[in-house]
Amino acid sequence: MSVHPRPRLAVSSCLLGAPVRYNGGHSRDRFLTDRLSRHVDWVPVCPEMEIGLGAPRATLHLLTAGRIVTQDRTADHTEAMMGLARDRIPGLTGLDGYVLKSRSPSCGLGGLPRYASGRPGERTDGQPVDRGGRGVWAGAVRDAYPLLPAEEDGRLRDPVLREHFVERVFAQARLRELFDGEWRPGDLVAFHSRHKLQILAHHPAAYRETGRIVARAGTRDRDDLEADYRRAFGEGLAVRARRGRHTNALMHVLGPLSDRLDQARRHDIVAAIESYRRGETPLSVPVALLRHHAEGEHHDYLAEQTYLDPYPADLMLRHHL
Template sequence: MTPPLPPPAPAPEAHPRPRLAVSSCLLGEPVRYNGGHSRDRFLTGPLADHVDWVPVCPEMEIGLGAPRPTLRLLSDGRIVTRDRTADHTGAMTALAGDRIPDLAGIDGYVFKSRSPSCGLLNLPRYASGRPGERTDGQPVDRRGRGVFAALVTDALPHLPVEEEGRLRDPVLREHFIERVFAHARLRELLAGAWRPRDLVAFHSRHKLQILAHDPAANREMGRIVARAGTRPREDLVTGYRRAFGAAFAVRPKRGRHANALLHVFSPLSEHLDPTRRHDIVAAIESYQHGEAPLSVPIALLRHHAEGEHLAYLAEQTYLDPYPADLLLRHHL
């Protein structure tokens, strides 16, 4: 009897599976100060199929429970109960010290907006008793950042971070998710037994995506990988990781996208007839004028690059930066 054939090897993943830290309440966990949650539809819906969550609730983790007294930020950086009978700054700082080493292996963090522990932007800060501060119970300013969020972002300055409220903006959402998947690809590379030539190949796949974000960074990173075989390994990783994170932190504008699209089109055009060249140029111009989403020229370029078997272009991460079913490039 002929032995059964072994099962086929699983197809390689087209995209890595990022590890994303997230404020637990955004996943629907009842950990808010009032015992409720703030489930986010995008995070628990389309994105959940493509990432591994690392839930964090600093207030629960320091033992406050739910429900619990509401907290406030003070102008001197402390986090206290609204009636100021308890100061949780020390406990929050100690928790961050314990948590940050684990968070160094994540690819991004979605924080809960307006939270005195997790908010990233424009939080109200109240008088701490400094001379000249208002005493009517109103905020002295709205320039605060949550205590835990501040400690994490200070320790991991190149980590992609956002608040869930800002992710409702399609431009900010696309940029954040693009950064997260780029971060995951680099993490996967550096976690393996890579060689200098692997880093060169990785950079070659990302060149046009980096170009769309920051042309100057693209040139700098080209110089880094050009010395990949001669620099000490630790210096190479540190320099490339820093430049990679800084480049993707720059949100690409329409003009830079158009430039990157033309960099795909230029070598591809030699393989196309006039009709197909015209269709692609028209799609790029429509995008540049705000008349069509980025997904239209991207789809055409990717289709023809794959059809003409131009591996260098077809494998560019710019054409396929994250799972297509997230539908992030369809906005005008």
């Protein structure tokens, strides 16, 4: 059984069950608290509580001018929120991801209603001008850590988006462990070798770019090498793997394994991959077959590929069609 790292995730406190919502309640998310909690370390954050608003509190609105105010506009909390961001965000180092509360004027990542700021031509009937807003706190976090895997609780109910986010988080945790240690160029080469097919499944161009970066690992300044690899690795895995790219990665696993298998076992694997490609079988089926045979045939390069084992198996995230 693989030993996976424990990612360190920031999270909106209400999603873990803390009674910090505007109405004094919470928004506990059972996937986070009942399943993911077994494998991660949480860093709870509620920016509205941290600027002293308390719970319950007045409903907040985003304005088109980028400010965050009470619904009746008797209080403007923009400066307090930005001051918290300046003081708090630099301390959120060593994170591997962030889960934010959707539809929150402080924490929502997008699609939030924005209300008129009094600009000429804006509607004055109290209805939203548009739904192009991003939470003030969430925007500051994204500006500070653009490659940090971040998702909203609402989007994590989609099994495809959930699987992608969790995969990125565990990959980020492995990368953090590498660079937090006394790594040498050979350690980066070994790390990249284990992640090749995982990167390929997400972004073939990133697969080629990370390969070029690692090829110069012994000749470049360590800080520059780390920065370039972090960027290319993060950007590559940020692209969601589609069915066609997964099929390509699966065939890349089968290729070097094929000569060690008899015709019947090759046929079973090819049939499983084709069934997945047609949308009839979940990804977990061909992955399980390939991993079983890679381990059984003692093909260490393939058996160690993170693509075949990207996160703890009990999360069961590759079983959807």
